[in-house]
Amino acid sequence: MPTPVTERNSGLGATTKEVAEHASSLFRLELELATLELKKKVTNLGIGVGLGVAGAVFALYGLGFLFATIAAGLATAMSTWLAILIVTLGLFVIAAILGFVALNRIKKGTPPVPEQAIREAKLTTNALKSDGH
Numbered sequence: 001m002p003t004p005v006t007e008r009n010s011g012l013g014a015t016t017k018e019v020a021e022h023a024s025s026l027f028r029l030e031l032e033l034a035t036l037e038l039k040k041k042v043t044n045l046g047i048g049v050g051l052g053v054a055g056a057v058f059a060l061y062g063l064g065f066l067f068a069t070i071a072a073g074l075a076t077a078m079s080t081w082l083a084i085l086i087v088t089l090g091l092f093v094i095a096a097i098l099g100f101v102a103l104n105r106i107k108k109g110t111p112p113v114p115e116q117a118i119r120e121a122k123l124t125t126n127a128l129k130s131d132g133h
Contacts, residue, residue, distance in 0.1 A: 067091065 067087050074083035
C-alpha cells in the first residue's frame with residue numbers, strides 16, 4: 001500500500017533551505033567520516049612505526065651479538081684481545097667504506113635542484129618568445 005504524500009509548502013525558498021540543510025548535514029557526516037578514518041590510519045601508522053623501531057633495536061642488538069660471536073670464534077685460534085681488535089678494525093673499515101660512498105652520493109645529489117628541468121623550461125620559454133622564428 002503506497003504511503004500518502006503530504007503536501008508542503010514547496011516554494012523555491014523552502015526547497016533551497018531544505019537543500020542547504022541536507023548539504024550541511026552531508027558535509028558534517030563526511031567530515032566526521034574523514035576524521036574517524038584519519039584517526040584509525042594514524043593509530044595504525046603509530047603502532048607500525050613503534051613496532052618497526054622495536055624491530056630495529058632488536059636487530060641492532062642481534063648484530064652486536066653476531067660480531068661478539070665472530071670475535072669469540074676467532075678467540076679460539078688466537079688471543080681474545082686480538083680477536084676483538086680484528087673484528088673492531090673490520091667494522092671500522094666497513095664504516096669508512098660506507099661513509100665514503102655516502103659522501104660521494106651526497107655530493108652528486110647536492111644541490112637538490114632539478115637542473116635539467118630548469119634548462120628545458122628556459123628553452124621552452126625562449127622558443128615561445130621567439131614565435132617560432
